[in-house]
Amino acid sequence: VTVVALTHLKGGVGKTTAAVHLAHLSARAGRRTLLWDLDPQGAASWCFRVRPAPEAAPKRLLEDHAVLFASIRGSDWPALDILPADLSLQKLEQALREHPRAEEAFAATLAELGRHYERVVLDCPPGLSPLSECIFHDAHALVVPTIPSALSLRTLAALHAHVKPHRRRGLLVLPFFSMVDARKAQHRAVRAFARANELGFLQAEIPLSAQVENAAARRQPLTVTETKGPAAAFAALALEIDAQLLGRGGEEGPKLRRARLEELLAEMQNRGRRDANGSS
Amino acid sequence: MDGTSANGAARAPAEPDVRCYEASAEGGARWREALRALRTRAEPPLRDHEVLLDSFDGRLRASGLGLSARGRAPRVVCRLAGRGTASSEVELATVPRFAWDFPRPQALELAHALEARGVEPIGRHELALERWAVLDDQDKVVAWIDEERHRVRPVHARAREDVLRVALRGVRGYGGEFRDLARALERADGLRVAKEAHFDPLRLLAEPLVAPGAWPKLAPRSGAFRALARIARAQLEAFEANAQGIRPGADAEHLHDARVALRRLRSLLGQLKGLLAAETRLPLVDELRWLASVLGPARDLDTLLLELRLAEMSAELRPVAEALEQDQALQYGELRRTLDASRCGELVGRLRALCAARANSELAGPEAAFSFAQVLARPLWRRFRQVVEAAARVAALGPSAELHELRIACKKLRYLLECCRGLVPRAELALAFADLKGLQSVLGTIQDTRVHAELLNTLAPALFPRLAPEAALALGRFQEQTVARGRAACAHYVGLRDAFLTPASRARFERLLRALGRKRRTR
Numbered sequence: 001v002t003v004v005a006l007t008h009l010k011g012g013v014g015k016t017t018a019a020v021h022l023a024h025l026s027a028r029a030g031r032r033t034l035l036w037d038l039d040p041q042g043a044a045s046w047c048f049r050v051r052p053a054p055e056a057a058p059k060r061l062l063e064d065h066a067v068l069f070a071s072i073r074g075s076d077w078p079a080l081d082i083l084p085a086d087l088s089l090q091k092l093e094q095a096l097r098e099h100p101r102a103e104e105a106f107a108a109t110l111a112e113l114g115r116h117y118e119r120v121v122l123d124c125p126p127g128l129s130p131l132s133e134c135i136f137h138d139a140h141a142l143v144v145p146t147i148p149s150a151l152s153l154r155t156l157a158a159l160h161a162h163v164k165p166h167r168r169r170g171l172l173v174l175p176f177f178s179m180v181d182a183r184k185a186q187h188r189a190v191r192a193f194a195r196a197n198e199l200g201f202l203q204a205e206i207p208l209s210a211q212v213e214n215a216a217a218r219r220q221p222l223t224v225t226e227t228k229g230p231a232a233a234f235a236a237l238a239l240e241i242d243a244q245l246l247g248r249g250g251e252e253g254p255k256l257r258r259a260r261l262e263e264l265l266a267e268m269q270n271r272g273r274r275d276a277n278g279s280s
Numbered sequence: 281m282d283g284t285s286a287n288g289a290a291r292a293p294a295e296p297d298v299r300c301y302e303a304s305a306e307g308g309a310r311w312r313e314a315l316r317a318l319r320t321r322a323e324p325p326l327r328d329h330e331v332l333l334d335s336f337d338g339r340l341r342a343s344g345l346g347l348s349a350r351g352r353a354p355r356v357v358c359r360l361a362g363r364g365t366a367s368s369e370v371e372l373a374t375v376p377r378f379a380w381d382f383p384r385p386q387a388l389e390l391a392h393a394l395e396a397r398g399v400e401p402i403g404r405h406e407l408a409l410e411r412w413a414v415l416d417d418q419d420k421v422v423a424w425i426d427e428e429r430h431r432v433r434p435v436h437a438r439a440r441e442d443v444l445r446v447a448l449r450g451v452r453g454y455g456g457e458f459r460d461l462a463r464a465l466e467r468a469d470g471l472r473v474a475k476e477a478h479f480d481p482l483r484l485l486a487e488p489l490v491a492p493g494a495w496p497k498l499a500p501r502s503g504a505f506r507a508l509a510r511i512a513r514a515q516l517e518a519f520e521a522n523a524q525g526i527r528p529g530a531d532a533e534h535l536h537d538a539r540v541a542l543r544r545l546r547s548l549l550g551q552l553k554g555l556l557a558a559e560t561r562l563p564l565v566d567e568l569r570w571l572a573s574v575l576g577p578a579r580d581l582d583t584l585l586l587e588l589r590l591a592e593m594s595a596e597l598r599p600v601a602e603a604l605e606q607d608q609a610l611q612y613g614e615l616r617r618t619l620d621a622s623r624c625g626e627l628v629g630r631l632r633a634l635c636a637a638r639a640n641s642e643l644a645g646p647e648a649a650f651s652f653a654q655v656l657a658r659p660l661w662r663r664f665r666q667v668v669e670a671a672a673r674v675a676a677l678g679p680s681a682e683l684h685e686l687r688i689a690c691k692k693l694r695y696l697l698e699c700c701r702g703l704v705p706r707a708e709l710a711l712a713f714a715d716l717k718g719l720q721s722v723l724g725t726i727q728d729t730r731v732h733a734e735l736l737n738t739l740a741p742a743l744f745p746r747l748a749p750e751a752a753l754a755l756g757r758f759q760e761q762t763v764a765r766g767r768a769a770c771a772h773y774v775g776l777r778d779a780f781l782t783p784a785s786r787a788r789f790e791r792l793l794r795a796l797g798r799k800r801r802t803r
Contacts, residue, residue, distance in 0.1 A: 049416075049419060073452060074296060074452035074454065076413070076420070076421040081293065219419075
């Protein structure tokens, strides 16, 4: 099994949208896939129209695998199952906080799921918490949607530094540009800098698109009906992540260069100051 | 894995439920009224078809296997289903003809049923599928309902009446909704729960054609001469039908079946001496022996090729098989000439005359007017004793001639036992067959491996210069494996022989004799 976590310390960067599409594409490629909605907002579950099962008891998910399996529900696609969430998922956070060996328990749960699924996609809540620590500990790859803006990049740099011990054990950190709006100068400048300086972003970019938003409103992944535009971007992203997970990327693959990222942030800060002085 | 842990907790996501229904002939599509009460979304309809395959004499069906193929070259998907086991799918480049056209696990399973018999289309199964997604109040799919219309068209007959099935397929985690839907469908007009989870198109096909040469039905009071004539007719039919198959040379089993028919007939003519006049019997036996000797070498080559094709290193041995196929083609050419020769025609003519003759004809011998059971008893007991004495005498690693003699005696005993069908209780006969079968089978393996080893030793000097080093090495390994298989069979022989020599086995044969009406003198 490969465990792919869609994560970012910042909210509203497109984690859930990416998780929904990557899970659907994985299932469509024939893999038995589980999308585990770990965000109490339950947005990924909502996108698949799945509500938590009556038997679901988030607090006992880690200690009782019968509850874990009873909580899993099928999507409209045979190879894709959902472990849905709602606000009661906060109890899982609480259980992890109280657990003496939370990381091991979470790892055992993922291993149990790994006996039945080839790919587990985790849709993570924003921020740092005992749950996110467990995810950093046990995931194979952190896929990090990043809006090409100063705030988002700053948080990415912080996340990259935070997961350094896990990177040493082989955790892949795979940032990609999300909600890209080519009309915005800052988006254009950040993407150009990132590509020119090989900052380590994946090549695939997800544009800011009404199509993506409409798909969420229709509660159906865009990749069900579309093959072009943002749907093609998600497909390219999925392929790139698969290649990274297979080790095909090798030495050529993206490797986030945090020092250069921080240089970019400093430059953006200076440019901001210059613009402010010029205008005054 | 049973899906539960030691403490009984579920250790796997629950598998979605499936329940199948059959629409009664008069019910038709009335069940759809139940569908109207549900919140559903129709999916695009689907049409598919597959070609059903079997040997002409239905060997796969007889073994509880079903084989079908769909798609076209270069992507033919074959489905092999066993009785009570999950089906497996294999993608091949062309529609298969033989067991060895499949990858190894399926090839072995099929070879067990088919041996070298080819498969051919026996029918076509067409499926028209209509599907509805059953939705909850969020428009989430909570179950699927499939209406399957199956049509089976046998190759040489009219299409069977359509079968309408409805399958309710659950979605994981929506067990409650599934149960509610199942209850609704069970109440629907014209639906009944299907006995089988999957539709088996083979059950709509006619029974396999009775293979030419099917054993005649005999009764305890059947006249001996007529019984022999009817058995001879069956063997002659089997020979003639399979001779047609030998000519194209595609299916090695025709040669095997033709040889068995000739051998069975020769053996019975030789053992039931009193039924035919000596001047009729002896020339017939001589001619049958001649024909069998002509057919023998080609069969040895066929079985060797079968072993090569099913061997673990069949890919490396492919050049060896190709080289032997050239020899095989020459041998089959010789066979065709023999079958077309006037000598063979004359033999067939004489056998036809025997089949048509009456008990009072000049062909009949002194015991022709007896009942068949009466005539059978003495040679059966004599042959049984011969087998017992030979088996007790012959050691596992004895001279191959002695083992071969024992094998021939076993075959002769088996042919006599076959004649007891309908004359003695079936269960008793089955036990006697079972006693003999193990011994015969191991002797067969010993003999085959010895013949193959000798054949390979003879052919190897000519083959090696024509082979690449990998193929030559593989051939060497195959020779070693052949010898090792023979040794393993020898080790197995002792146990099976001892089982045959038990007093229980002897008692069974004595009971058979009593059933045939013979009172054996106690020694």
